[in-house]
Amino acid sequence: MKTGRGVGPTDAAGGPARHLPVMLAEVLAHLAPKDAGRYVDGTFGAGGYTRAILAAADCRVLAIDRDPTAIAGGAGLVLDAGGRLTLVQDRFSELGTVAQQMDFAPLDGVVLDIGVSSMQLDEAERGFSFRRDGPLDMRMANDGPSAADLVADLDEVELAHVIWTLGEERFSRQIAKAIVAARAESPITRTLQLADIVSKVVWAKPGEMHPATRTFQALRIAVNEELQELVGALAAAERVLKPGGRLVVVTFHSLEDRIVKNFLSHRSKAPSASRHMPQAEGPAPSFRLVAKGMVEAGSEEVAGNPRARSAKLRAAERTEAPAHPDGDLAGLLPADLSQRRGRRRN
Numbered sequence: 078m079k080t081g082r083g084v085g086p087t088d089a090a091g092g093p094a095r096h097l098p099v100m101l102a103e104v105l106a107h108l109a110p111k112d113a114g115r116y117v118d119g120t121f122g123a124g125g126y127t128r129a130i131l132a133a134a135d136c137r138v139l140a141i142d143r144d145p146t147a148i149a150g151g152a153g154l155v156l157d158a159g160g161r162l163t164l165v166q167d168r169f170s171e172l173g174t175v176a177q178q179m180d181f182a183p184l185d186g187v188v189l190d191i192g193v194s195s196m197q198l199d200e201a202e203r204g205f206s207f208r209r210d211g212p213l214d215m216r217m218a219n220d221g222p223s224a225a226d227l228v229a230d231l232d233e234v235e236l237a238h239v240i241w242t243l244g245e246e247r248f249s250r251q252i253a254k255a256i257v258a259a260r261a262e263s264p265i266t267r268t269l270q271l272a273d274i275v276s277k278v279v280w281a282k283p284g285e286m287h288p289a290t291r292t293f294q295a296l297r298i299a300v301n302e303e304l305q306e307l308v309g310a311l312a313a314a315e316r317v318l319k320p321g322g323r324l325v326v327v328t329f330h331s332l333e334d335r336i337v338k339n340f341l342s343h344r345s346k347a348p349s350a351s352r353h354m355p356q357a358e359g360p361a362p363s364f365r366l367v368a369k370g371m372v373e374a375g376s377e378e379v380a381g382n383p384r385a386r387s388a389k390l391r392a393a394e395r396t397e398a399p400a401h402p403d404g405d406l407a408g409l410l411p412a413d414l415s416q417r418r419g420r421r422r423n
């Protein structure tokens with residue numbers, strides 16, 4: 078492995094990093110970038126992973142982010158990379174199409190760092206934070222329905238369903254009821270307004286997680302269709318990685334990790350054969366696990382970056398076998414939210 082030209086390992090895209098890349102050493106170790114390789118960073122963010130990949134080998138990176146602010150912030154890094162980095166604003170579920178359109182496939186590696194960046198969380202105007210007042214927005218790409226739209230449009234049962242499935246919030250029904258009562262008085266348009274409504278029905282001891290944490294997580298995941306996006310990206314990676322190409326995914330909560338775990342476990346299992354049916358049935362494994370089980374951040378990193386505490390990394394290597402048919406992916410999602418989205422209250 079050679080050090081790439083023109084890209085230093087320290088600061089991130091567009092100036093000093095505000096987002097500390099999580100499990101960077103482990104990501105690089107599992108991705109194993111090599112000279113002349115082609116890598117997709119599906120979650121560019123502040124460019125922490127991309128910069129490190131470019132510095133680790135004389136390779137090329139196609140970096141994707143759905144957030145136009147992240148793409149704009151990467152302009153300096155594109156210049157520094159001297160033709161080895163291309164930045165594209167898109168959803169990572171489209172990474173296969175983007176790579177093919179740009180004549181960048183097949184790939185030697187795909188990395189995904191799921192969730193929101195510190196910049197998105199810290200910017201009150203983006204509406205992700207229950208601690209800073211801002212418009213109740215939460216859209217990473219500034220398009221489609223916002224969190225305020227969901228809170229205004231879903232009926233009580235749908236709201237409870239979203240908060241329960243995507244926030245794993247046991248007070249989901251009480252929260253949905255409180256939201257419906259509050260919006261009958263006046264529209265819920267601000268983050269602190271919603272946090273206040275939730276805090277009145279979710280009981281938390283001082284020092285515990287903020288009572289609105291799970292509700293905000295649920296709305297954010299629903300607004301950005303994050304789980305559907307993840308499933309789409311895993312399937313796309315399976316199609317465009319070359320044999321020996323690596324897939325590395327870092328997740329931050331159990332819903333996401335379960336999807337990655339189930340996908341990789343399904344794709345890496347040999348088809349079953351038995352005494353009665355010696356001819357094994359089903360597609361051959363399309364992945365081989367590189368990390369057995371999941372890898373977590375070391376205590377030193379967690380001490381310096383609390384976000385790393387919940388991070389889980391899974392990694393696998395593409396085999397020679399063809400990609401599995403897409404049809405068996407629906408079961409990876411906890412519930413069919415796509416049908417619930419867009420339904421309006423009477």
Ligand SMILES: C[S@@+](CC[C@H](N)C(=O)[O-])C[C@H]1O[C@@H](n2cnc3c(N)ncnc32)[C@H](O)[C@@H]1O
Nearest residue numbers: 098120122123124125126142143144168169190
């Ligand atoms: C945790 S940050 C990535 C940080 C990055 N690894 C770094 O080191 O700076 C996640 C990024 O992924 C982006 N993102 C989330 N979901 C996405 C999706 N479905 N498609 C494309 N980008 C997405 C967010 O906009 C955010 O910038």
